[in-house]
Amino acid sequence: MSKSSRQEAGTHQEQGFLRRYVFSTDHKIIGIQYFLTGGLMGVLGALLAALIRLQLAWPGRQWEWLAVVFPSGMESGVMKPEFYVMLVTMHGTIMIFFFVSFCLVSGFGNYLIPLQVGARDMAFPFLNMLSYWTIVPAILIAAASFFVEGGAAASGWTAYPPLSAIRTAVPGSGWGQTLWLLAVALFIVSFTMGSLNFVTTIINLRARGMSFLRLPLTIWCLFISSILGLLAFPPLTAAAIMLLFDRHLGSSFYIPSGVYIAGTLLPNEGGSPLLWQHLFWFLGHPEVYVLILPALGVTFEVLAPFTRRPVFGYRLTVYSLLVIAFLSMVVWGHHMFVSGMSPVIGEFFSVGTLLITIPSAIIGVNMIATLWGGMLRLSAAAMYALGTIALFGVGGMGGVFLGNAAADVQLHDTAFVVGHFHFMIGGVTLFAIFSGTYYWYPKMFGRMMNETLGKLHFWLTIVPFYSIFVSMHFLGIAGAPRRYYDLSRYTFLQGVDWMGPFITIMAFIMIGGQVFFLVNLVGSWWKGRRAEANPWQATTLEWTVPSPPPHGNWGDSAPVVHRWPYDYSRAGAPQDFTMQTHPTPVAGAALERR
Amino acid sequence: MSEAVSREAASRWGGGVSPVGVSWNKLMMWLFIITDGLLFAGFLAAYGFARLASAAWPDRLEVFHLWFISAMTFVLISSSATMATAVGAARRKEGQLVSQMIFATLVGGTIFLAMQAYEWTILIGEGARLHSNPWGVPQFANYFFIITGFHGTHVLTGIVILAVVAARALRGRLSAEGVELAGLYWHFVDLVWVFIFTLFYLI
Amino acid sequence: MAKDATGVPYSVYWRTWAFLLMLTLVMVILDQAAVPRPVLVLVLLTAMLVKAALIAGTFMHLSQEKLSLALAVVTALLLTGAVLFLLIAPDGLRLFQMKN
Secondary structure, three states: OHHHHHHHHHHHHHOOHHHHHHOOOOHHHHHHHHHHHHHHHHHHHHHHHHHHHHHHHOOOOOOHHHHHHOOOOOHHHOOOHHHHHHHHHHHHHHHHHHHHHHHHHHHHHHHHHHHHHOOOOOOOHHHHHHHHHHHHHHHHHHHHOOOOOOOOOOOOOOOOOOOOOOOOOOHHHOHHHHHHHHHHHHHHHHHHHHHHHHHHHHHHOOOEOOOHHHOOHHHHHHHHHHHHHHHHHHHHHHHHHHHHHHHHOOOOOOOOOOOEEOOEEOOOOOOOHHHHHHHHHHHHHHHHHHHHHHHHHHHHHHHHHHHOOOOOOHHHHHHHHHHHHHHHOOOHHHHOOOOOOOHHHHHHHHHHHHHHHHHHHHHHHHHHHHHOOOOOOOOHHHHHHHHHHHHHHHHHHHHHHHHOHHHHHHHOOEHHHHHHHHHHHHHHHHHHHHHHHHHHHHHHHOEOOOHHHHHHHHHHHHHHHHHHHHHHHHHHHHOOEOOOOOOOOOHHHHHHOOHHHHHHHHHHHHHHHHHHHHHHHHHHHHHOOEOOOOOOOOOOHHHHOOOOOOOOOOOOOOOEOOOOOOOEOOEOOOOOEOOOOOOOOOOOEOOOOO | OHHHHHHHHHHHOOOOOOOOOOOHHHHHHHHHHHHHHHHHHHHHHHHHHHHHHOOOOOOHHHHOOHHHHHHHHHHHHHHHHHHHHHHHHHHOOOHHHHHHHHHHHHHHHHHHHHHHHHHHHHHHHOOOOOOOOOOOOHHHHHHHHHHHHHHHHHHHHHHHHHHHHHHHHHOOOOOHHHHHHHHHHHHHHHHHHHHHHHHHHHO | OOOOOOOOOHHHHHHHHHHHHHHHHHHHHHHHOOOOHHHHHHHHHHHHHHHHHHHHHHHOOHHHOOHHHHHHHHHHHHHHHHHHHHHHHHHHHHHHHHHO
């Protein structure tokens, strides 16, 4: 491993542009590639959301200019229901797999893991490069699916059969769904390659002195997240292969007997749509923890240097993360309470789901306790980290309602669910992506981001965010179903129909606010103040090397670690932080004995 | 005694060495085996679900030629034994034995695939298809083909990998670790067959 | 890495091979005998796990690796697979009951 990285470091200077920046095996370049790609997909996902919101706020309205862009889906400017469902499907798919996963797990994971554990690169840099270049065709296929006959998939990101299994069910169930399955399959291959690298690197390539309980929490979270992914994705792969067989080879894994399409009885018999739901959610639930765990890790990572306090309850947090990960693998049925699943198993899933609130609450409390007595430096990164804590708490409370099988009978498939999951994987993760970007941008690009623009961006994000997704909780309680094309035709929703336009206007403000972020990203790279090695005076390993770090990360000698990553504010110490590489002993009394 | 053990464990887990005592590529191969194994677990769990939900299931003694399948199992297990010998020989740098054993493994794998293909031909001849089968249970044939098909694909991949390793060995570029990694994959394929053989053919 | 020099004598592999074959024979013979179904299933599953343990332990050298690796592999595979099956099986049974 170090053999190949050192050989590479030697020949690195002679490599051409393509090998250094396009087909790079350097984890830092690959991480940035993932960020940029993920960011692009996030913009696409946001555009899809804008279209969804246009429809929900003003259903039946004519948008002539959109008819030009979408001649079949929005003939004469009015959105067709099939088009709407396709938007919802692709928005979810793109945001979950191609935005949050790329930026948070693959982006931060690739960039930070070798740096924070003290390795020169990932265990298998070539495989790492392959993992990035596997998602490029995945994205191209997903993008192409918009342009095939019938349009992109329209069965929800959850792709439930029979809608997804029968090629003539809805327009998107034809080529669109097949391409969707291929894109997701490629994503799974890529993610698996990445996870193999992440787990191997964290186990085998830690620097001397970097024991597991001295790992930064970001690494703990990425480690657990990768293991979750490795365990949870394969059954979905199996399920997706069976779905492809049902679609194209006439099998009946999921299609029961007695299905009529356009008046014709299909010959299938013996299949069960419930089987797909089980296999899908077996991944689907751990997947959301795969996404949220790194977000929590990044939050802890940012809180410590900006409060000049050690993370409160580091070990307890690690144990809680492990418990959450374990429990997350046995609670997937809470997505299926009203599916016809056995109610006895439903109770089991319900109890497990509610149990997860305990370690989650512990983590939330630890985050808040980290602030106690701290000297808060309210930079943009810190503001987003604080926002994450709030979102985790508020959004998590919605989960308590949904985890209760009885309450879920009313709330399932309503806007309440939409509000809840947007808090968790559209809020906590999004804010962590922003927080981490403001925090690590100086390390990645050697430039500081503009703090004023950052704070403006923060307010233009958090206020609309709460407005949108808290409203959705109330919409859901009022009975508004999710994925419905037109809510205005239901008289029982008339009392809350003001929420449609309200949410949409807030959504546009929020999307508009992101422009400041994009301007900040580009402008700072071009003209930002040059960053030193450790602009935030933080303690973890990546801050011991120049910004940006050289190829091979550490120069001639690998680092040796002497302490845990959150040695802040020792009473009587010369500085209010002590780096992990600082040799023992240090003057002063530690806030936490390590 | 326990202090020495805990000090040793502490140093093993203290960074700078592999705490599980294997190189990065072997660790990665084991992680890959876990992932690929869970792919088969997904298929088998789905099969178990479908079987429990079915009113009847074809009598294995009527549909399968159990002694033929047992012969297939014998071939695969034997190929696993020759592979293990090859790995041991590679560690001891006995180049000729390595080549012979890898060749024997290749032969075993190919025979297994041929026998599997033959079994498919027989069943397809009797009317088994993905969408229907003559034994009255809709879910039987599709699970049969998908599970044995995926296993067969893995055997084929293993054959390709072994062919590459054999070619390298013949050219004198033998690496004990390469043989061992290929061996892990091959044994994994055999391991999956143990589960398929029992859960699909015997039970 | 640790056990390269001496390694395992080849005879270990071939004795394992013989035992695996014998176990397979027993399983197939039993399968065709008039054994009550629950007993048959239990015996076959046990034999399956023994065969798996032998292949993993001997052929894949898992018995010589550090305990942490062996435990990680076995737990990940068996526990995850078992959890997946055990939690979806009741729904399979329920479908059967609803159909009949």
